[in-house]
Amino acid sequence: xxxxxxxxxxxxxxxxxxxxxxxxxxxxxxxxxxxxxxxxxxxxxxxxxxxxxxxxxxxxxxxxxxxxxxxxxxxxxxxxxxxxxxxxxxxxxxxxxxxxxxxxxxxxxx
Amino acid sequence: xxxxxxxxxxxxxxxxxxxxxxxxxxxxxxxxxxxxxxxxxxxxxxxxxxxxxxxxxxxxxxxxxxxxxxxxxxxxxxxxxxxxxxxxxxxxxxxxxxxxxxxxxxxxxxxx
Numbered sequence: 740x741x742x743x744x745x746x747x748x749x750x751x752x753x754x755x756x757x758x759x760x761x762x763x764x765x766x767x768x769x770x771x772x773x774x775x776x777x778x779x780x781x782x783x784x785x786x787x788x789x790x791x792x793x794x795x796x797x798x799x800x801x802x803x804x805x806x807x808x809x810x811x812x813x814x815x816x817x818x819x820x821x822x823x824x825x826x827x828x829x830x831x832x833x834x835x836x837x838x839x840x841x842x843x844x845x846x847x848x849x
Numbered sequence: 850x851x852x853x854x855x856x857x858x859x860x861x862x863x864x865x866x867x868x869x870x871x872x873x874x875x876x877x878x879x880x881x882x883x884x885x886x887x888x889x890x891x892x893x894x895x896x897x898x899x900x901x902x903x904x905x906x907x908x909x910x911x912x913x914x915x916x917x918x919x920x921x922x923x924x925x926x927x928x929x930x931x932x933x934x935x936x937x938x939x940x941x942x943x944x945x946x947x948x949x950x951x952x953x954x955x956x957x958x959x960x961x
Contacts, residue, residue, distance in 0.1 A: 782952040839891035
């Protein structure tokens with residue numbers, strides 16, 4: 740069974756700072772997801788990646804398959820980025836569900 | 850608009866009572882999933898279904914039951930055998946063979 744570890748668990752930063760959240764996993768995967776969960780509980784998928792790097796607006800996600808590690812970066816952080824960011828991995832085709840990290844609680848102060 | 854709906858948003862259960870959480874999707878996805886979220890823990894898989902009339906147990910299926918009579922619907926019943934049902938429950942769906950999962954807004958279950 741895959742173990743997914745995220746760091747840090749909690750992160751407080753000032754508006755405008757560059758943010759990095761890390762994720763490592765123990766067993767080879769077919770894809771890795773970065774998700775965002777707001778206080779109301781709803782979850783939004785930010786990225787799904789299996790190699791390299793993806794960028795969407797101020798968000799960048801990278802993955803190193805050999806090292807079993809992924810990072811999520813936020814540039815020019817803003818208070819509206821405050822949320823829980825969750826890393827999840829899929830094995831095989833992913834149809835049998837995801838394995839999740841515990842999440843990183845990010846607070847961006849104005 | 851395509852998406853996943855869950856109802857109700859909040860649900861209260863009395864001791865010894867079964868309750869059913871609704872999950873409906875109009876994305877034409879074959880696969881559907883139920884996850885449970887507890888404070889300080891990652892989401893955990895309860896049950897999943899890859900096709901109508903078929904489903905499999907996830908990591909924490911004890912005390913739960915599901916059905917998949919229609920492609921659009923995947924209700925979860927929390928039975929009285931689930932001794933610690935208070936949690937946030939999330940439903941998700943995906944196209945079988947692909948891996949992007951789309952999540953519903955969740956149902957928060959509380960025991961009275």
